[in-house]
Amino acid sequence: MSPWWVRTRTYVGDDAAAVAVEVRGTRSPDPVIPGRAGRLGDVLYGSMTCEGRPATLTMTVPYRYRSVLGPRLDELFKAYAADAATRRGCTGPVLPAAQ
Template identity: 75%
Template sequence: MGAAAKYGCRAHVPELPDRLPAPVVDLGPAAGDRSDSCGWYAARLRTADGGPLPDRAAGVPLGGAAREEGCLLAVGPEATRRIHPTLGKEQRAHLDLDAILRISPWWVRTRSYFGDDAAAFAARAPGQRIPEPVTPGTAGRLGDVLHGSASCQGRPATLTMVVPYRYRSVLGARLDELFKAYATDAAARRGCTGLVLPPPE
């Protein structure tokens, strides 16, 4: 207010809410009614069988003008023990259950970047030491990162999903379905157009 008065500007400062949302501190059930940044995934679970999909989630409250949104999904220990025996014999040989549970759990992370943050996103391709800028308006795969794009009120949006290699092999074709569900929801919720998705692997 002081700066506005100094330069003769009119300013309106919105009232602060009575309570701020509690911070997300742990993974909880992925299913159910969610109004946070993992809501797209809960909706997906209502129309698809669980199979090898994550059963745990940690989202953040959605802010209409936030320049970044993220969601973390994970396969909990019990679900991992259920899924592992259903994999093919050769796949199980490369995915030791004990190692998965102790060292390399299965997870998926989405991040949406809007405006200037979308134009500044970079990802590292296999064998690269330096991240490579991702051009707005494009889609593809760089190492563990899938990325798509859209235009939101004339500003760029970069939509990303990170999935470690070992879990990508478990998801198979479901990975493309997951990315499409996430990107379509993020674009529709923000009123974005021109959604570009990476081609199926």
């Protein structure tokens, strides 16, 4: 498998509350709390509401890709969130602050 990949996921309802991210160098996964946004290791995460249910968005981006994308990484996550919201009829996106 090529090291050049970006993985996006959208979790809705009960699945949104169960998302946790493994951060290199920590003993246990860090929970991603619906209604919040941020960064954990290689993962950007955000949230929104889909048909009245919480949704969590994640985008996993390995370090090599982050170094190439630079500030465009935030634009990529914003575009992914907008696409997911449109396809699923979601509202109220909460996205991580730009870096």
